[in-house]
Every structure is written in structure tokens, then in C-alpha cells.
Amino acid sequence: MPIRELNGIAAWQSELLLEAGINHGFTCRGGGVSRGAYASLSMSPRRGDDPADVRRNEEILCRRAGLDLGRLTSTAQEHTDVVEVITADRVGMGISRPWDHGVDGIVTLLPGTPLLAYAADCVPILLWAGDIGAAAAVHSGWRGTEARIAEKAVKKLTELGARPQSILAAIGPCIGPCCYEVGGDVALRFPESCRTAKDGGKYMLDLPKANRLMLEDMGLGGVDASAPCTMCRNDLFFSHRGQGGKSGTLAAFIQI
């Protein structure tokens, strides 16, 4: 499993994006300053953690991973299907500006601008369009997956001029079909190949697969869906379900 040490913190990295030379990762739990259920590298202030601790964790991540703290820009984790392009006037969105901006996918062509998406069981996705030099970060829970936000992020990249076959995708650590039990009200919104029926009207839902199929259908140059399940590997990653609904949040980061 490609968990790598980044000067004192650990992150899962995609071989696909590493081969392309892209600075990216999905953070693990250790190396930060948050306490209790948030211990210790909790990256989002929206889940009850102390904002000062999260700010300190942002500094730690940026120093360890070589990201520009002053230009950190993030999604809102609001289960929308909205994807927007980060232009110079929007750098800092979500970090130094209000959180409630209703955007769950961000795309940029600006070098040195770290994009963050957050997850704690939901599906974090990073995209790299090598031909135009654009990056994207996406938060895709079941609502975002149903609304096809990953597909919308790819469309945003192609609108900017990228060819689908030049785009690489990394689906990060999220809750897998081994652990994600849902009712038919949720499961039946997804393709049959992404769910397994259980007794009592319940299903095991495979959200990473639903996102992978969506991305592969668009003809991407590569889709890496090899990341571990956050609930099985709650020792490494925050898991909303694995921690009884109270946990910190991992950050998916990418910087051109």
C-alpha cells in the first residue's frame, strides 16, 4: 500500500499521479495537534474540531508536503455537485474566506495553488490533466456520486481544453463495499454492479467503484482506485462510521 512518509507526516499517494510527477496525497491520521476523536491531523474545521488546531494542522501539512499555505484553497464538503474553476481572485476560497460557498469540486490552472477536498468515509478524488496542466480536487459522498460530480469535474477540465485521455484520476481512501451498509433508499440509486443485497433490505454499496466506472466511461487516461477502506483501516485514516460519527477529516491535496 503506497503510504509514504512526507517529512514526518504520512499520506496515501497514487502511483499514477506519482509517475506523472504531481505533488499530491491523501492525509493519514498522525502528525498533527488535534486531540480526542480528532487526533491528530484533522484537516476540516467543519466537524467540531478546534479551528485553531486545524489551522495548525494546515501549517504542518503545508510545511511537510511543500504546499503554499497562503494560497490554500478548498471545497466546502456540502454534498453539492457544483464544480468551479479557481482563478486568481478566488485563491484562498474556503480557507481564508467563508466556508459556506456551496462548491464540492474545484479546478485550477494556477501553479503553486494547493487544492483541498475533505473526506472521512466519503470519496475524495484528485484529477490531473497533463496536456493543459490543470488539477482538480473533488468531494463525492453518495449524494455527490449520484449527482455525478466527478464527471462534472472532468467536463470542466475538457471545457478548459483537456483531452479525456490526458486526464488521470486518483480515487482516495474512502469507505469500501466491505463496510458501507445502506438501505435500499440509497443503494437503489446506483448501478446494480455497485451494490450487493443483504438480509433485511440492506445493501453493501461500492461508492469507489461507482466513481471509477463513471470516470472510465469518460475515456480517461487512467483511474487509480486502489486506495484502502477508511473503516477497515481506521488505524490509518479518519472514519465517520468507524468512529461512531465523531472523527477528524482527511485532506486530499494536489498542487501544480
Ligand SMILES: [Zn+2]
Ligand atoms: Zn472496509
